[in-house]
Amino acid sequence: MSLGVSAGAARWFSGCATRPPTPASLALTGSQVPLQGDVIDLVIGHRHFIVDDQAAEAVAINGTVPGPVIRLREGQRVTLRVKNQLDEPTSIHWHGLLVPAVMDGVPGVSFGGIPPGETFVYRFPILQSGTYWFHSHSGCQELLGMYGAIIIDPAVPEPFRYDRDYVVVLSDWSPEPPELRMGHLKKWAGYYNFQKRTASELLADAGRVGWLPALKDYLRWDRMRMDPTDFADxxxxxxxxxxxxxxxxxxxxALFDPGERVRLRVINAASMTFFDLRIPDLAMTVVQADGQNVQPFxxxxxxIGPAETYDVIVELPHDRAYTxxxxxMDRSGYARGTLAPRPGMTAEIPPRRPRPTRTMEDMGMRMDMGGDEHMDMSDTAMPPAQIVMPEAAGSGMGHEHHHPVEQPSGTKFDATPRRSRIPGAEPVKHGPDDHGTGNQQVAEYSWNRMHEPGRGLGGDGRRVLAYTDLASLAPNIxxxxxxxxxxxHLTGQMERYLWSFDGQKYSDAPAPIHLHYGERVRLTFVNDTMMEHPLHLHGMWMELENGHGAFLPRKHTVIVKPAERLSVAVHADAPGRWAFHCHLLLHMEAGMFRVVAVTDPAA
Amino acid sequence: MPRHARVHGWLLGTLIALGGTDAQAGHSAQPAELSASRVVVSRKAAPDTGRGNRPIPPGYWSNPDWPSPVDDEAQHLFLLFDILEYRPTNLLSSNPHSMTQSGNDSNAGGENENPSYWWDMEGWYGGDYNRLWFKSEGQQDSAFKADYDIDFQLLYGRFLQKYYDFQIGGRVEAQTYRQASVVRGLLTIGIQGLVPYDYDVEALAFVAQNGAVSARVTMTKDLLLTQQLIVQLRMEANAAIQKVPEFTTGSGFNELELGLRIRYEFWREFAPYVGVSYGKSFGETATLVRDQGGDPEQLRVATGIRLWF
Structure with missing residues (x-):
C-alpha cells in the first residue's frame, strides 16, 4: 500500500495563485483522489476498518475513512447525491458551508434524514472559499468514521503563497460501539480517565508544596465533588x-521538496478530542481559521477543538523530515504524521507533556476576591492577560496591511476600527439561577479568557495561538x-453525564431560539462547567468578539473555556431552522443542543 | 447619501467593504440603493451578505415525522456488585472457648470454621432523571445475624438537588429464626448520592408491615493508590425503633460494619479484591445474635470481586 501521496500527483503549485488546480495536481488524503465537478456522488456504507491490527465496523463514505476530499470552486453550483447503503437513516452536514436551511443536513432540524436504500440530492451554490468538512449528523455515525474534507478554491487569487497543500484530518477512533461509550460515561463518568490524582501524586505534591497545602488542595476538590484531572471524557x-x-x-x-512552502489544511474531525498541534522545529503561519482568511499570525x-479548522503555511528549507x-489536550495520546522529502523518512516523536490540572479559576472562582488562599497545582503558568493587536501581527506574508485611519471621533468615514470592547473582559458575577438539578455548579464569576492559550499550554516558551490573535483579513461586512x-449558559452534571444549555437538555427545551431575519445579535456563552466546549452554529457565521473592531474573525465553531464568558456577533442572514450544539458529539447526543430559528421574512 | 452607500470591491482576493457606518435601526426605511458594483438590499439596515433570501418550502417549519436530532432520552441499564465475597472465618472467635461471656452453649458451631458470604448489589434502569432501582443484599453468619439474611428492594428513583436520588419503593427481607424462614415486606424511602468530599452515601428508612421502623446508612469512599489499585472504605450502620426478635433487631443503634477493601481494576468493570471487614452489633441486637449462636463481634478477611456492567 502506498502512502497515498505521490510526489507528482500531490503537487499543487499555486505560487502565482492564478493557475487553476487540475485534477492531477491535488493533494490526496489516504489513497483517495479528490472528487470535483458539478455533480458528486457519495455512497454511505459499512466497512471493515483496521487500525493497528484491530478491526471494527466503520461507517465509510465511498468506502474510506476519512471519506473523499471534495474539492469545489467558489461560485459553482454543486449537486451532491448521497446514497444510503446502511440499514439505518443517515445524513450529511456540510460543516461551515453557507447553504440554504433545507440543504444543511441535520435530521429533525433541516430535513427528515436519508432512509436506508434511498438517495438524497443536495443542491446549493458555493458562496465562499476555504477549508471545511462534512460529516454525518445522524446518531453516532460520525464517531464511526463518517467524515471528510472539503476544499473550496477561491474565485480570485488567495493573499498568500504556497507550493502545495495537504489536508490533515485529525480524528479519534475506537473500536468500541458509540452506544457503549455513552453507557460507560452515564454509569461511571471517570471511566476512561486513567490520569486521576493518586496517592503517589499526593506524596509528590506534598514534597513540593508541603503536606498541609497539598492536603487542603486535594480535600477542596473532593469537597466540590470535582475531578481536577477531567480534561477528556x-x-x-x-x-x-x-x-x-x-x-x-x-x-x-506528506512529501515536499526542500525549499517549498506547504499549506496544511488542518481539520479536527474528532468526535471527542481537542488536539494541541505543533511541528517541532517549524513555525507555522496561520492564514485561515474555520476557512476564513485571517491576518497571518x-x-x-x-x-484545535472538535470541528474547528486552521490553515497553516510552513516553510521547509531543509532536506529533513518533520513530525x-x-x-x-489531556495528554493521554497523540496523532502523528510526517512531512518528509522522501517516503519512509521520519523525525523524532517528541515525548508527551504531563497532563495538566484544573485550577480554581476553571471553577469560576476569583482568586483576588476574599483573599482565599489559592494553590495552583498546575505546572503551567498563565501568561499575562494581553491582547495582541493586529499591528503587532504583521508577518510580511505579502498581504497589504490595513492601517487604521486616525480620525477624530464622530468622523463618519472611520469605519474600520481596529479595536473594540471585549464583552466579559471584566468578571461578571453569576445570577441567582443555578440552572436546576441538571446542572452541577455555576461559575461564580465568568470572564473572557480568549487571550489564554488554554489549560496545559503556554509558559514553556512556545508561541501558542490564542483567540485574541485571530483577526479577519477583510473587514466585516x-x-x-x-x-x-x-x-x-453551558451546563452539565459530570457524575451523570448530563449536558445541556441553561440546565435543560434538548428534549426538555425543544423550542427554538428565535432570531429575526436581518438582525445582528450578540450570543453570549457562559460556561458553568469545568470543561471546554466547542460550540457550533449552523448556517451563519459567528463573529468572535475578540476586540478586533471591524476585523472580528468569522468562525463556525468556537471553544468556550471553563468559567469563560465569550460573545459572538451573528448576522441572521439565513432564514430557516439551524442546529446549534456542542461539537463534543456525546455532549450533543446527551442534550447539549438547540434549534435556532431565523424567522422567514416572507412568513 | 454617502452615509448609506456601500462600495464593494475586490482587493487582494478579499471583499473589502468601505464606508459602511453602523446604521441605526431608525434608518431601516432606507430604500435599496445602487452602489458602484452591485445592488445592496437595505433591509432593516442589514448589509447584503450575498446569500439571497430563498423561500422556505411549505411544511418545512414543523414536520412531526422527523426524528429528534439527538437521542438524549436513551435508557440505560446498570448493575453493580459492589461486594461479592467469601469471608473464611471470624478472627475474633477463632478460639470458641474464649467466648464464654454469654454462657450460651447454643454456640455449638463455634468449633467449626464458620465461613460466610456477602453480596451487596444495586442497579438501575432508566434515563437521567427517572430510574427504576433494584438492590439486593445477602449475608450469612455476620455480626448482625447468625444464619442467613437476604433482602431485595425495588425502588423508584428521582434525581434531585444535583447529586441525589430520592428513592421510594418496597423491600422484601428473608431471614432465619429458630431454624425456620421468616419473611416480611417493608416500605423503603430514602436518598442516595454523592455528598461533599466525594462520599457515596445511601440513607434508607424502612417501615415493616407491622409498623416497625428501622434505618440503614451506607457510606463508601474510594482512595486511589494507583490508577487501577484502589482502596474502598466502607461503613454501614443500622438502627431501629422497635425490637423485632424474629428479624434479630433490637431497638436503638444496633449494628456497625466497617470495611476496607483493596481492589485491582483489570478493567473498570472487573476488579478482584481482598479486604477486611469488622462488624459489631450492640445492645439487644447483640443479645439476640448470641441467643441464636452467632458472634456479635466479627473481624473477617474477605476476598471477592467487584463487578459492574
Whole structure:
C-alpha cells in the first residue's frame, strides 16, 4: 500500500495563485483522489476498518475513512447525491458551508434524514472559499468514521503563497460501539480517565508544596465533588488518534521538496478530542481559521477543538523530515504524521507533556476576591492577560496591511476600527439561577479568557495561538452594534453525564431560539462547567468578539473555556431552522443542543 | 447619501467593504440603493451578505415525522456488585472457648470454621432523571445475624438537588429464626448520592408491615493508590425503633460494619479484591445474635470481586 501521496500527483503549485488546480495536481488524503465537478456522488456504507491490527465496523463514505476530499470552486453550483447503503437513516452536514436551511443536513432540524436504500440530492451554490468538512449528523455515525474534507478554491487569487497543500484530518477512533461509550460515561463518568490524582501524586505534591497545602488542595476538590484531572471524557485508553485515517504507527506522510512552502489544511474531525498541534522545529503561519482568511499570525503551536479548522503555511528549507505532532489536550495520546522529502523518512516523536490540572479559576472562582488562599497545582503558568493587536501581527506574508485611519471621533468615514470592547473582559458575577438539578455548579464569576492559550499550554516558551490573535483579513461586512444579546449558559452534571444549555437538555427545551431575519445579535456563552466546549452554529457565521473592531474573525465553531464568558456577533442572514450544539458529539447526543430559528421574512 | 452607500470591491482576493457606518435601526426605511458594483438590499439596515433570501418550502417549519436530532432520552441499564465475597472465618472467635461471656452453649458451631458470604448489589434502569432501582443484599453468619439474611428492594428513583436520588419503593427481607424462614415486606424511602468530599452515601428508612421502623446508612469512599489499585472504605450502620426478635433487631443503634477493601481494576468493570471487614452489633441486637449462636463481634478477611456492567 502506498502512502497515498505521490510526489507528482500531490503537487499543487499555486505560487502565482492564478493557475487553476487540475485534477492531477491535488493533494490526496489516504489513497483517495479528490472528487470535483458539478455533480458528486457519495455512497454511505459499512466497512471493515483496521487500525493497528484491530478491526471494527466503520461507517465509510465511498468506502474510506476519512471519506473523499471534495474539492469545489467558489461560485459553482454543486449537486451532491448521497446514497444510503446502511440499514439505518443517515445524513450529511456540510460543516461551515453557507447553504440554504433545507440543504444543511441535520435530521429533525433541516430535513427528515436519508432512509436506508434511498438517495438524497443536495443542491446549493458555493458562496465562499476555504477549508471545511462534512460529516454525518445522524446518531453516532460520525464517531464511526463518517467524515471528510472539503476544499473550496477561491474565485480570485488567495493573499498568500504556497507550493502545495495537504489536508490533515485529525480524528479519534475506537473500536468500541458509540452506544457503549455513552453507557460507560452515564454509569461511571471517570471511566476512561486513567490520569486521576493518586496517592503517589499526593506524596509528590506534598514534597513540593508541603503536606498541609497539598492536603487542603486535594480535600477542596473532593469537597466540590470535582475531578481536577477531567480534561477528556474519552481518552487514549480506548481511542487511537488518526491523521487522515492513519494511526501514529502507520504514520501518514506528506512529501515536499526542500525549499517549498506547504499549506496544511488542518481539520479536527474528532468526535471527542481537542488536539494541541505543533511541528517541532517549524513555525507555522496561520492564514485561515474555520476557512476564513485571517491576518497571518506565526505560532509554534495551536489548540484545535472538535470541528474547528486552521490553515497553516510552513516553510521547509531543509532536506529533513518533520513530525506533525497533535497531542490530545489531556495528554493521554497523540496523532502523528510526517512531512518528509522522501517516503519512509521520519523525525523524532517528541515525548508527551504531563497532563495538566484544573485550577480554581476553571471553577469560576476569583482568586483576588476574599483573599482565599489559592494553590495552583498546575505546572503551567498563565501568561499575562494581553491582547495582541493586529499591528503587532504583521508577518510580511505579502498581504497589504490595513492601517487604521486616525480620525477624530464622530468622523463618519472611520469605519474600520481596529479595536473594540471585549464583552466579559471584566468578571461578571453569576445570577441567582443555578440552572436546576441538571446542572452541577455555576461559575461564580465568568470572564473572557480568549487571550489564554488554554489549560496545559503556554509558559514553556512556545508561541501558542490564542483567540485574541485571530483577526479577519477583510473587514466585516456587517458592522452594526448587535441590537440585543442572548445569554446562554453551558451546563452539565459530570457524575451523570448530563449536558445541556441553561440546565435543560434538548428534549426538555425543544423550542427554538428565535432570531429575526436581518438582525445582528450578540450570543453570549457562559460556561458553568469545568470543561471546554466547542460550540457550533449552523448556517451563519459567528463573529468572535475578540476586540478586533471591524476585523472580528468569522468562525463556525468556537471553544468556550471553563468559567469563560465569550460573545459572538451573528448576522441572521439565513432564514430557516439551524442546529446549534456542542461539537463534543456525546455532549450533543446527551442534550447539549438547540434549534435556532431565523424567522422567514416572507412568513 | 454617502452615509448609506456601500462600495464593494475586490482587493487582494478579499471583499473589502468601505464606508459602511453602523446604521441605526431608525434608518431601516432606507430604500435599496445602487452602489458602484452591485445592488445592496437595505433591509432593516442589514448589509447584503450575498446569500439571497430563498423561500422556505411549505411544511418545512414543523414536520412531526422527523426524528429528534439527538437521542438524549436513551435508557440505560446498570448493575453493580459492589461486594461479592467469601469471608473464611471470624478472627475474633477463632478460639470458641474464649467466648464464654454469654454462657450460651447454643454456640455449638463455634468449633467449626464458620465461613460466610456477602453480596451487596444495586442497579438501575432508566434515563437521567427517572430510574427504576433494584438492590439486593445477602449475608450469612455476620455480626448482625447468625444464619442467613437476604433482602431485595425495588425502588423508584428521582434525581434531585444535583447529586441525589430520592428513592421510594418496597423491600422484601428473608431471614432465619429458630431454624425456620421468616419473611416480611417493608416500605423503603430514602436518598442516595454523592455528598461533599466525594462520599457515596445511601440513607434508607424502612417501615415493616407491622409498623416497625428501622434505618440503614451506607457510606463508601474510594482512595486511589494507583490508577487501577484502589482502596474502598466502607461503613454501614443500622438502627431501629422497635425490637423485632424474629428479624434479630433490637431497638436503638444496633449494628456497625466497617470495611476496607483493596481492589485491582483489570478493567473498570472487573476488579478482584481482598479486604477486611469488622462488624459489631450492640445492645439487644447483640443479645439476640448470641441467643441464636452467632458472634456479635466479627473481624473477617474477605476476598471477592467487584463487578459492574
Amino acid at each position: 474519552i481518552t487514549g485508553y480506548s481511542s487511537v488518534y488518526l491523521v487522515n485515517g492513519r494511526s501514529p504507527t502507520t504514520n501518514w506522510t 506565526i505560532v509554534d503551536e495551536f489548540r 506533525i505532532f497533535a497531542e490530545t 456587517d458592522r452594526r452594534e448587535p441590537s440585543r444579546e442572548i445569554e446562554l
